């Protein structure tokens with residue numbers, strides 16, 4: 001990342017969290033450019049982070065080594081075609097965080113042969129606890145891969161994929177995943193309240209238990225099945241609850257849910273690529 005300049009196209013939620021993460025990691029604000037159409041948002045970005053802002057996308061990428069496309073998927077094609085001639089000259093790596101936009105479609109809009117990294121972050125990136133998968137095309141150098149990885153590591157964990165087709169599974173697991181845990185937490189909070197706890201107590205106990213379970217699983221050398229068995233004493237309370245989940249077909253339901261999400265990711269990719 002040393003001496004690199006990064007341009008963000010779009011200064012919305014995701015760009016803000018990435019910029020915040022980069023600056024917290026010690027990346028100099030004066031090497032970040034942000035192109036954002038809304039003057040009020042530009043003023044806010046400049047005041048909050050001290051970054052250089054502009055209303056002109058081409059101006060933002062002029063001296064950039066990495067260009068982060070942080071706009072909604074529906075406007076990626078227009079942004080890519082607008083920047084294509086300039087990027088062909090500078091050779092900057094294009095890092096797309098747009099959900100569902102395939103590398104092959106982006107490369108077609110940019111003009112083939114440019115370095116492109118497609119990344120799939122998730123919403124906890126907004127609180128620097130994201131989980132991001134990255135896929136780079138063959139035009140991307142090792143140094144450019146490292147730039148993209150460092151950028152995304154500023155907001156959480158990163159994993160590389162060798163095969164872009166795996167992005168649909170990533171979308172099903174980590175992209176949509178926060179909502180599954182929210183649903184489980186919502187159900188546990190309600191069940192706790194139904195069992196007689198004050199709502200706020202049920203909420204806090206549920207959220208801290210989710211955080212503690214994830215922290216234990218990440219820090220333990222054991223796999224999650226072993227951790228589950230370790231807290232499930234024969235004849236105890238946990239065993240009764242786990243048995244109810246198993247009898248209700250939780251595993252099959254999770255499998256069905258993730259398959260449905262992956263199938264939708266595939267069809268969304270087709271729709272967005274046909275823009």
Ligand SMILES: NC(=O)c1ccc[n+]([C@@H]2O[C@H](COP(=O)([O-])OP(=O)(O)OC[C@H]3O[C@@H](n4cnc5c(N)ncnc54)[C@H](OP(=O)(O)O)[C@@H]3O)[C@@H](O)[C@H]2O)c1
Pocket residue numbers: 009010011012013014015035036037038041057069070071072073075079097098099120121122123124125126
């Ligand atoms: N939020 C997440 O957790 C998350 C997770 C995974 C992937 N993503 C992906 O991240 C991308 C950005 O999401 P977001 O939540 O940050 O969206 P957002 O808050 O709407 O940010 C997009 C920004 O781009 C600006 N913009 C629109 N058209 C533009 C153009 N032609 N040139 C430059 N800037 C333009 C928008 O300005 P105006 O508001 O003035 O239109 C807005 O500030 C999306 O592609 C999304 O799929 C987000």
